[in-house]
Amino acid sequence: AQKVTQAQTEISVVEKEDVTLDCVYETRDTTYYLFWYKQPPSGELVFLIRRNSFDEQNEISGRYSWNFQKSTSSFNFTITASQVVDSAVYFCALSEANSGAGSYQLTFGKGTKLSVIP
Amino acid sequence: NAGVTQTPKFRVLKTGQSMTLLCAQDMNHEYMYWYRQDPGMGLRLIHYSVGEGTTAKGEVPDGYNVSRLKKQNFLLGLESAAPSQTSVYFCASSYSAGTGFSGANVLTFGAGSRLTVL
Numbered sequence: 001a002q003k004v005t006q007a008q009t010e011i012s013v014v015e016k017e018d019v020t021l022d023c024v025y026e027t028r029d030t031t032y033y034l035f036w037y038k039q040p041p042s043g044e045l046v047f048l049i050r051r052n053s054f055d056e057q058n059e060i061s062g063r064y065s066w067n068f069q070k071s072t073s074s075f076n077f078t079i080t081a082s083q084v085v086d087s088a089v090y091f092c093a094l095s096e097a098n099s100g101a102g103s104y105q106l107t108f109g110k111g112t113k114l115s116v117i118p
Numbered sequence: 119n120a121g122v123t124q125t126p127k128f129r130v131l132k133t134g135q136s137m138t139l140l141c142a143q144d145m146n147h148e149y150m151y152w153y154r155q156d157p158g159m160g161l162r163l164i165h166y167s168v169g170e171g172t173t174a175k176g177e178v179p180d181g182y183n184v185s186r187l188k189k190q191n192f193l194l195g196l197e198s199a200a201p202s203q204t205s206v207y208f209c210a211s212s213y214s215a216g217t218g219f220s221g222a223n224v225l226t227f228g229a230g231s232r233l234t235v236l
Contacts, residue, residue: 009158033223045208045227091160095223105151105176106225108160 141209
């Protein structure tokens, strides 16, 4: 069965600090997809990134970067020079290619609440 | 472009009452999902649908029923509400695997429906 672990329940940083959110996953599939979603205080879930299991290239998007390492089953998310608007709950999620009749069910971690203090 | 719309946004029920949450999407997505979010638990899949007229159980289906009579709508029903069903419910949708679209398994979420059962 697939599993996603976000060991950090809550993190507080001072504005402009860098912060890394950890995500460790378990799956028996060789083909799978990893995601990060952001849930700001308003409550909606915002898609940030998708990475497939065959693409271990790190990705950078502005102040956001993602480090995917299959050897350690990790997909960590770093925010550089954090801002107050980054305050949110961040969810890591996993989708196996063969999960349930071809659907794309996501298994979510429990989330990491990030508070950026001005 | 509305995306995924959930109604109602808030509802208070008494134990034993029934209700239906409606999810509507205007993106012509094949797949639709219902998740529930509880503090410290992340999001857990209740039921999902891979097409009109088909539904399947997710991780926590007990106490819920669903229907997908039209492609754009996915209804979540509680026949006899219990306090344990107090939660925030999220509907999501995605393209199907057959589209070949690279973002096919990216889920788009609604804004959520907060349900309280007294």
